[in-house]
Amino acid sequence: MIADREITFTVNGERVTQPVEPRQNLVDFLREKLGLTGSHVGCEHGVCGACTIRVNGLLVRGCLTLAVQADGAEVQTIEGISDSGEIAVLQAAFLERNASQCGFCTPAMLLTAAELLKENPSPSREEIRQYLSGNYCRCTGYQSIVDAVEDAACSVAGGTS
Amino acid sequence: MSGTKEMPLSIQDLPNSYIGRSVPRPNARRLMEGRGTYVDDIQLPRLVHVAFLRSPYAHAAIESIDVSAAQRSPGVVRVVTGTEMAKHCTPWVGVLTHLKGLKSAPQYALAVDRARWQGEPVVAVVAQTRAQAEDAVALVTVEFKELAPVVNMETALDPATPVIHPKLGDNLAFERRVEAGDVDAAFATADVVVEETFHFGRHTGVTLEPRITLADYNAGDGKLTVYMSSQAPHMTKHILAEHLGLDEDDVRVVCNDVGGSFGIKIHTYPDEMSAAALSIMLKRPVKFLADRLESFVSDIHARDHRVRARLAVKRNRITAIEIDDLTGIGPYSVYPRTSGVEANQVVNLTGAAYDFANYRAHCRVVFQNKNVMCQYRAVGHPIAFSVTEGLVDAAAAKLGMDPAEFRRLNLIADDAYPYTAASGLRFEKLSHQKSLAKILAMMNYDALRREQAALRNNGVYRGIGLAAMIEVTNPSAAFYGVGGAHIAAQDGCTIRMDPTGGITCATGVTEQGQGTETMVAQIAASAVGVPIEKVRVVTGDTDTTPYGGGTWASRGTGIAGEATLQAGRALRANILEVAGALLQSAPTGLDIRNSVVVDAGTGTERMTLSDLGKTVYFRGNELPDGVRPELVATRHYAPRAYPFAFTNGLQACWLEVDVETGFVKLLKYWVVEDCGTIVNPRLVDEQIRGGVVQGIGAALFEHCIYDDQGQMLNASMADYLVPMAAEMPDIEIGHVETPTAESVLGAKGAGEAGTAGAPAAVANAINDAIGVLGAKVTAIPATPQRILKGLGKIDKGQ
Numbered sequence: 040m041i042a043d044r045e046i047t048f049t050v051n052g053e054r055v056t057q058p059v060e061p062r063q064n065l066v067d068f069l070r071e072k073l074g075l076t077g078s079h080v081g082c083e084h085g086v087c088g089a090c091t092i093r094v095n096g097l098l099v100r101g102c103l104t105l106a107v108q109a110d111g112a113e114v115q116t117i118e119g120i121s122d123s124g125e126i127a128v129l130q131a132a133f134l135e136r137n138a139s140q141c142g143f144c145t146p147a148m149l150l151t152a153a154e155l156l157k158e159n160p161s162p163s164r165e166e167i168r169q170y171l172s173g174n175y176c177r178c179t180g181y182q183s184i185v186d187a188v189e190d191a192a193c194s195v196a197g198g199t200s
Numbered sequence: 201m202s203g204t205k206e207m208p209l210s211i212q213d214l215p216n217s218y219i220g221r222s223v224p225r226p227n228a229r230r231l232m233e234g235r236g237t238y239v240d241d242i243q244l245p246r247l248v249h250v251a252f253l254r255s256p257y258a259h260a261a262i263e264s265i266d267v268s269a270a271q272r273s274p275g276v277v278r279v280v281t282g283t284e285m286a287k288h289c290t291p292w293v294g295v296l297t298h299l300k301g302l303k304s305a306p307q308y309a310l311a312v313d314r315a316r317w318q319g320e321p322v323v324a325v326v327a328q329t330r331a332q333a334e335d336a337v338a339l340v341t342v343e344f345k346e347l348a349p350v351v352n353m354e355t356a357l358d359p360a361t362p363v364i365h366p367k368l369g370d371n372l373a374f375e376r377r378v379e380a381g382d383v384d385a386a387f388a389t390a391d392v393v394v395e396e397t398f399h400f401g402r403h404t405g406v407t408l409e410p411r412i413t414l415a416d417y418n419a420g421d422g423k424l425t426v427y428m429s430s431q432a433p434h435m436t437k438h439i440l441a442e443h444l445g446l447d448e449d450d451v452r453v454v455c456n457d458v459g460g461s462f463g464i465k466i467h468t469y470p471d472e473m474s475a476a477a478l479s480i481m482l483k484r485p486v487k488f489l490a491d492r493l494e495s496f497v498s499d500i501h502a503r504d505h506r507v508r509a510r511l512a513v514k515r516n517r518i519t520a521i522e523i524d525d526l527t528g529i530g531p532y533s534v535y536p537r538t539s540g541v542e543a544n545q546v547v548n549l550t551g552a553a554y555d556f557a558n559y560r561a562h563c564r565v566v567f568q569n570k571n572v573m574c575q576y577r578a579v580g581h582p583i584a585f586s587v588t589e590g591l592v593d594a595a596a597a598k599l600g601m602d603p604a605e606f607r608r609l610n611l612i613a614d615d616a617y618p619y620t621a622a623s624g625l626r627f628e629k630l631s632h633q634k635s636l637a638k639i640l641a642m643m644n645y646d647a648l649r650r651e652q653a654a655l656r657n658n659g660v661y662r663g664i665g666l667a668a669m670i671e672v673t674n675p676s677a678a679f680y681g682v683g684g685a686h687i688a689a690q691d692g693c694t695i696r697m698d699p700t701g702g703i704t705c706a707t708g709v710t711e712q713g714q715g716t717e718t719m720v721a722q723i724a725a726s727a728v729g730v731p732i733e734k735v736r737v738v739t740g741d742t743d744t745t746p747y748g749g750g751t752w753a754s755r756g757t758g759i760a761g762e763a764t765l766q767a768g769r770a771l772r773a774n775i776l777e778v779a780g781a782l783l784q785s786a787p788t789g790l791d792i793r794n795s796v797v798v799d800a801g802t803g804t805e806r807m808t809l810s811d812l813g814k815t816v817y818f819r820g821n822e823l824p825d826g827v828r829p830e831l832v833a834t835r836h837y838a839p840r841a842y843p844f845a846f847t848n849g850l851q852a853c854w855l856e857v858d859v860e861t862g863f864v865k866l867l868k869y870w871v872v873e874d875c876g877t878i879v880n881p882r883l884v885d886e887q888i889r890g891g892v893v894q895g896i897g898a899a900l901f902e903h904c905i906y907d908d909q910g911q912m913l914n915a916s917m918a919d920y921l922v923p924m925a926a927e928m929p930d931i932e933i934g935h936v937e938t939p940t941a942e943s944v945l946g947a948k949g950a951g952e953a954g955t956a957g958a959p960a961a962v963a964n965a966i967n968d969a970i971g972v973l974g975a976k977v978t979a980i981p982a983t984p985q986r987i988l989k990g991l992g993k994i995d996k997g998q
Contacts, residue, residue, distance in 0.1 A: 062331065076241035077234015079459070081408045082492040086917035089408055117234035130232045134224050137886045140713030142231025143408040143459030149232065164930075171925040175917075177408050177460050178713050180893030180954075181925040183886055 046110040050075070051119025059106040066090040066101025068109075069116060077117035077146045081175070088174035091147035092116050098154050117146035126153045129191045138187035140178030148174050152188045161192050216794055218722035218732055219945075222882035225718045226732075227711070236457040239412040239427045244485040247414075248277050250475050251333035253323040253340045254497065255315030258349035258569035258910025259364070262313055262322065262342060269339040270325055275332030278482060279340065280324045280474075282310035289477040290443045292468060294533035296683030299540040302374040302565075304533035305365035309443075309473040315344065316364060316531035317571050318911055319497025324474050326486060349569040349910040353528030354506065356566035364531050364567045373533055374540040374565040378547055380622040381558030386520030390512035394594040398587050399979035400959075402504040403902035405576055406922055409459020410490040411499060413472040415479035425452045426476055429459060431466040431710055432750030437742045438686040439468055439536060440476055455740035458712040462894065463576040464499050465712075466752055468535040471498060496915035501904050502576035504528050505546065505583045511591040512558075516599065518610045520558035521551040521622075523587060527565050530572035536685045537575055540565055545580025545672070551588050552621045553632055553668040553848065555612045559622035569910045575752075577894060581671060581956030589667045589960035590978065593967065602649075603666055603964075604640055611636060611668055628841075630848040631874045631936045632668060638934050639666075639850040639872040648854060656972065662867070665853040665965025669957040673875070673949025674758035674845035674940070676838060690838035691755070692746030693764040695724055695771050697831040699817040701795050701809030703730055705767070706738040708748015709760035714951060715883035716756050720764050722879055723945070727768025728775070729792030730809065746834060754949020757879055758845055762943040763837040770833035779812055781827045837943070845940045845948045849873040851892070851957040853965040854929075859973065859991055862984030864900060864966060866929040873953050874936040877946035884950045885933045891954020892931055897923045898955070899962035903981050 043058035050073060059068055064083075069075040069092070081089035083102045090101035093115040120126055126149050132138070139145040148171065155162060155170040162170065167188045168181065176184065230236055267279040291306035311322045323340050327333035348362050355361050356371045363370055387393060407429075414427040424446055430436050433453040441448035458465065475488035490498060505527045512520040525546045529539035543563040551559060596606035611632035612619055619627045645664075652662050677689040691708045698704065705724045711717050717737040725732040738744055746763075749755065772792055779797040780787035783806050791800040797807045815822055816829045823829065839845060854868040871888050878884050901921035905913045914920045939946025959980055966982050967975075975990040988994045 060331075070240075074243075075234075076238075077236075079238070079409065080240070081410075082917040084492065084917060087408060087492075121233040121235075130229075133232055134228055137225060137228070137715075137882050139228050139231055140715075140886065140890065141408065141458060141460040142228065142236050142713060143238065145231055146234040168925040168928070175406075175408060175922060175924065177406055177462070177894070177922065178890045179886060180889035180891075180923075180931065181928050182889050182930055185925065 044107055046107055048109045048112045048114060050114045051116060061105065061107055063106045064102050065104040065106045065109050066092065068106035069101065075116045075118055079143050079146065081143065088151065089144050089147050091150050091174065093150060098150060117150065120150065128194055129153060132187040132191040132194065136183045136187040136190065138179060138183040144174055144176045148176065148184060155188065156192055156195065161196055164189060216729060217726040219726050219877070219879055220881065221722070222880055223718055223722055223732060225715050227717050231457065238409055238457045238459055239414050239429050240489055242414055242427055244416055246484045248326050248328060248482065248484060248486055249330040249333050250324050250326045250478055250486055250488045251330060251337050252321040252471055253337045253342065254494065255311065255318060255320045255322050257315060257344055257346050258318045258351065259347040260315045260344035261347060262311060262315060263345050264343040265323060266341040267323065270336040273332065273336035273339055275328035276336045277326040277328065278478070279336070280310065280478065282308055282312035282322065285310040285324065285474060285477060286312055288444070288481055289473050292443060292535040294535035294538045296538050296680065296685055298683035299374060299538060299544060302533060302538060302540045303368055304373060305368060307470065307532045307535065309470045309477060317569055319571055321471050321474060324478060326478055326482065351568060351570065351906060351908055351910045353526055353566050353568055356528060356568055364569065371567040372564060373529060373567055374543065376544060376547055376563050378559060378561040378623055383520050383522055383558045383560040386558040387512045390514050390519060392513040392595060392598050393510055394591055394598055395510040396590055396594060396978055398507045398509065398590060400503045400505040400583050401903040401981055402501045402573070403898055404496065404499050404501045404904055405462040405464035407460035407462060407464050410492060410495045411465060411469060411472065412489045413475045414485060414487045415476040416485040417479040417483060419483040423450045423452065424476065424480065425454065427454050427456070429465055430455050431461045431712060431752055433710065433740055433742045434708060434747050435687050435750060443473060444477055444480060453742045455710050458710065461712045463752065467500055467537065467574050469498065492917050493915060496920060497571055497912055500534060500574040500576065501571050502542070502573060503583065503898065504573060507583060507587045509587045509591055511595055513595050513599065516601065516609055518554050518556040520556060521591070522560040523550050525563040528568040528570065529565055530570050531567055532572055534572050534574035536687065537680060539572065539574050541575055542580045546583045548623050548625055549580060549584035549670065552623060552625055552670055553612065554610045555616065557622055561623065570906055571912065577891065578952035578955035581669065581952065582895060582898060582959040585667055585669045585957055586960040586963055586980070589964055593964050597971065604645055607666060607668055608633065608636055626842055627846050628940060629938050630670065630846060631938050632848055634936050635848060635850045635872040635874055638936060639852055639870055642872070642932060642934050643852050643870045660856065661859050661969040662854065662856045663965040663967065663969025665961040665963065665968055667851045667957045667960035667964060669849055669851065669953065671754065671847045671949065671953045671956050672844045673754035673847055674839050675753045675755060676840060676843050678843035679753065688747060688749035690836045691748035691760040691763050692834060692836040693720065693760060693767040694746050694832065694834040695764070695767040697771060697775060697809065697813055699813040701734060701813050703728055703735045704738065705735065705764060706745045707760050707764065708746050708750065709756045710740045710751045712751060714887055715880060716751060718883065719757050719761055719879050723761050723764045724768045727765050728772050730795045734795060746836065754951040757947045758943065758949050759837055759839065761879060761947050762945045763835050765945050766835035766837060767833050770835055771831065774830050774833060775809065775812065778816060778827060778829045779807060781824045782812065782815065783807060839942055841942045845942065847873065847875045847948045847950070847953060849953050849957060851961040853961040855962070855965045855969065857966060857969040857987060859970065862987035864982065866896065866927065869929045869931040871931060871954065872934045872936060873950065874938050875950040876937060876939040876948035878935060878937060879947060887950045888933055888954045889931045891952060892958045893923050893928055895955040895958025896928065896962055899959040899980050899982060901981055
């Protein structure tokens with residue numbers, strides 16, 4: 040077995056230095072070592088999207104990223120992005136539309152929706168559906184999620200005009 | 201409108217009623233911040249992890265097992281084989297007495313001597329981390345001797361086919377026949393007979409959170425606490441105690457947040473039983489979490505039916521239906537609900553929306569060497585309605601009649617109730633005709649037909665599919681309890697008021713995201729007379745909730761909602777009795793509105809609930825003599841007049857088939873649903889939408905594909921297709937409300953209707969689109985390959 044390696048990186052603005060097993064993926068490290076359990080593990084092969092986290096400003100699959108790859112990186116999880124208020128409008132829209140049932144996909148869905156609105160502040164329903172297709176949801180049937188993202192886009196646009 | 205003494209206000213008309221309001225789910229907020237508590241989020245001291253060596257073969261004798269290398273592997277705590285596990289966990293048999301003749305064999309937590317499906321757990325390895333446990337699993341050596349697998353259900357009963365459980369004599373698990381009226385005469389004298397064979401692929405639930413169990417045995421007090429992702433904590437508590445040799449009162453099951461269930465997380469799984477047994481053996485917490493590859497070969501599968509069916513019509517009226525259903529359930533009937541229920545439902549439900557008298561049904565349930573099959577969302581319904589609605593469309597086509605008009609002529613009339621169906625089901629009150637009229641108006645049916653015809657001239661093939669359906673909800677003890685299962689049909693609610701005036705409800709039903717806690721809070725707030733913000737709801741813990749059945753068969757609102765209403769009324773009466781004594785007023789002249797005791801007639805505020813609470817709990821000396829305050833009440837409720845409160849509905853699908861590629865594009869979807877009193881319209885609509893999309897998954901994508909050796913070929917999330925956002929249509933929903941008269945609340949269930957009807961609506965729409973080309977698809981999922989085959993463009997594939 041390969042020996043642990045020490046990594047230093049920033050998680051939700053906090054500096055973390057810890058030894059990690061080279062084979063451990065980033066989402067398991069965040070969940071098990073740092074107690075950041077908001078990122079979920081749904082398939083461990085990069086399909087369902089539940090483990091989505093933000094590394095250096097870009098969304099990655101936490102199950103396909105090794106923790107050692109995060110050495111020196113800036114990592115943000117649903118906990119940090121909730122606390123900063125960055126996605127408060129989306130969260131309010133999700134609550135209002137009941138765009139979350141069991142909630143297992145929801146943190147990742149919110150991160151993906153936030154990235155979409157950053158790239159495209161007023162997406163069509165078709166564009167929202169396309170963009171969210173890398174995130175599986177088994178409960179909602181997606182319509183309420185599309186509605187919520189649409190509402191959030193409108194409310195952001197309304198707020199800035 | 202003000203309430204008079206003769207006519208008390210209904211729950212909907214109370215001044216501050218939440219019934220019928222789309223209240224957002226208060227418990228969803230933490231889930232959106234990643235602050236839920238799913239089982240895998242729980243960390244316990246001295247926690248160890250179990251991983252399983254699973255049979256790589258569908259059918260094999262276990263000749264020898266060598267665990268020595270695994271035992272030496274880093275971090276390994278214990279390696280256990282089937283023989284040893286059997287000393288700690290007794291086997292179970294999935295039979296119920298009311299399914300007459302149903303048989304099955306003892307199923308062990310770990311296979312003993314023989315493995316009977318690819319994925320069956322054979323050896324358990326416990327280690328400090330999951331990764332270490334998996335490392336050691338790879339070091340276990342099992343000598344398997346491959347045996348001939350029974351894969352094809354069509355030949356499972358042939359004399360030449362090996363018998364999976366020799367002691368059972370054959371591979372037939374269950375068989376049932378129903379005969380009503382004079383079927384042969386009806387077919388002999390029919391104007392039109394249509395006949396078809398339908399195939400339904402195996403699929404599975406794919407809960408986004410995999411199955412997980414964290415068992416924590418405390419040797420000090422002999423108590424076992426099990427954190428599970430489960431729908432039925434009380435049932436599970438009984439099963440754990442029964443098979444692990446514990447007193448049932450020493451077992452506690454806790455279900456916090458559950459990441460989707462859909463019927464997957466309500467069965468007895470060998471890996472989860474093993475984890476609990478290992479916790480007792482090791483006297484420390486043990487966690488089992490299925491990884492996704494394990495989920496596909498160990499979560500129960502569903503459907504897998506072949507139905508031969510025919511329907512007779514005389515003078516435009518359906519006169520008879522005959523079906524022959526064959527289904528393969530894997531090597532065991534699943535415990536404790538059994539695997540006979542789905543076929544039984546197909547027999548009960550086929551044709552049940554229509555008015556006809558002559559019915560013959562035969563079902564056979566056979567063993568095979570594939571993963572086990574059991575109850576998943578809308579048990580049996582999609583099969584029954586796909587068969588019925590497929591035949592109905594075929595009959596309409598043969599008669600040259602519009603399919604909507606043919607349904608109007610044949611659906612049970614709205615004034616025909618109470619009505620007993622040919623299969624024997626009894627309906628209290630349904631609204632098929634009203635629902636049909638409503639959905640045709642919603643979808644602008646005639647205009648859609650014109651659009652379809654116009655586009656066809658341009659080579660665009662669009663189809664409209666209609667499906668009428670009913671749904672089994674609010675099951676009474678007739679479903680399981682009568683057959684000997686410890687599955688509660690009743691459910692309860694304990695509701696109490698604290699010194700703050702705050703209300704806490706504890707209920708036996710559970711939350712998996714459908715909004716159970718919101719529903720309970722809405723009803724409790726309305727019944728007591730407090731703002732919903734003052735209500736807390738506790739679910740999922742067998743130590744703190746009333747004994748109940750949990751969440752399945754669309755029973756939460758209809759049964760636990762009624763118990764909550766009754767408990768809330770009782771608490772309200774208790775509060776008003778105390779208030780009357782303190783205020784020297786007759787309790788009947790008082791009311792509770794917005795957490796304040798008021799004069800019922802004038803609305804004048806007399807006392808806040810918080811003041812009343814503080815008086816009761818802290819200053820009992822101020823209470824008049826003889827007043828014994830009980831600011832808590834418990835009520836239980838179970839339906840009795842009818843075995844089930846059936847709902848009904850219509851679904852409609854509008855889609856386009858690309859006749860060159862076989863791809864289907866869903867354009868729009870409509871549902872009209874009658875689930876009685878609606879407590880929270882948004883939550884009901886979202887249950888229906890989510891259900892429809894799971895039904896669309898079955899219709900177009902989802903399929904557990906097995907080869908002829910019993911190997912599942914697409915057991916990964918990448919290869920097993922589920923609906924994604926881009927492919928799904930917008931779904932418009934309308935309602936008819938026919939409350940059940942059996943309860944005060946009048947609510948029926950809504951959780952499974954979408955899944956029940958969608959496969960029929962989608963399949964009918966596909967056939968409506970390609971029928972003009974002489975093509976037809978009668979197997980789901982209706983993949984591009986099957987559609988192209990139906991169109992005669994390719995000749996391979998099934």
